[in-house]
Amino acid sequence: MHYKDKIAARAATELESGQIVNLGIGLPTLILEHLPQDTDIFVHSENGILGMGKRCRAKEADPMLIDSGGGYIFSRTGASFFDSALSFSLVRGGRLDVAVLGTLEVAGNGDLANWIIPGKFAPGIGGGMELAKKARKLIVTTTHCTRKGAPKIIPECTLPVTARGCVDMIITELAVLDIIDERLHLRELAREADLDDVLEKTGVEVVVPHGDIAVF
């Protein structure tokens, strides 16, 4: 399984029946492919839909129906459409149970940095700040390290933050980590991962459970 699908499949198991969730652009969108066919999880997209379905092919596409990344999608039974102010009232008003976002950096205390690399990458803020700060639970899905092999989970963000203390859980191709009271706790280890290697690739101290560690 490709590492992205492994992360998406694991993240999908965190979503519970009846929840209202938002899946960020990129890897988090893949989670849709791993939800059961008859799921009653309703997926929100910032551009004004609750109940988005999977991506579709050109001949099936409605030019007026996309997700926030621009891809054509289906809508599911029970879906609704609304304007952008209402879309973010749902987020800021506390009705979003879970958001899943990608990231550039995460700090051990839950600070998230995922919107700008000054001088290099600044496409805009989008909905990220509101999703990160206001979702009841924020899951970050990411590769454990950067392409150059440096840890993405670090003591303090070096990039401008999106929101502070907002991350509840990190799912990578190597591990599942919880952030509780500003400390990182190892919950699961990938089947093919080695504990010492994971700890070395994590830039912050990790609380490791006693006894057997669950695998995914």
Next chain:
Amino acid sequence: MTDKTTTPEKALARIKDNSTLMIGGFGAPGTPFTLIRELIKQSPARLTLIKNDANEEGMGISLLFEAGCADTFMVSHMGLNNRVITMMNEGKIHVQMFPQGIMAEKIRAGGAGIPAFLTDIGMGTILQEKRQTVSYAGGDYILEPALRADFALIHAAEADTFGNLKFSKTARNFNPLMAMAADTVIVEAFDIREQGSLDPDSIHLPGAFVDHVIRVDRRENDYQVMKHHAL
């Protein structure tokens, strides 16, 4: 019966250099592509544009930047348009970025006669640096001013001659909000019906907010499915 239908030439002639324009749309859906193409024919200068995103190179609002008609851009995200990002990086246009829902709320406030509001979105980030903050009821907040414009260019699925509007699916987005927040509101719609022929319960925006209505052709290329965004 009030009849607000007109031609794009007549309606858009009211837009002068240095005007501020809100333009509906989130990506392609809801972008008033025909109004934008007609506006470029007038070669306006130094416009300030307010839109969620920058569309994509060669499409929609991007054409106004590419033609040098606009020098200021208030936007939330332009990840699909490297051309406009480059113009920003080269200093050719001045860009101000907002969190998406805060941008929507600034426009909603402008349309609702509310001069500013308080929010904790952006507190503790670099957005806080250039903004006024306020302590209120035990919390610290950014004071976000409302946003209004001289003109709004709106795309609707259906209109009646009075300007009652219906939007389609995710093409609604910023359109009804912007239509409430501009001094002059120009709407393009695929279908225009006689006043009284739309079910009052199905109308998304009442005609009180609309000044001009223009029929556009849904068969134009701009309104078709873009293959690179499909599977």
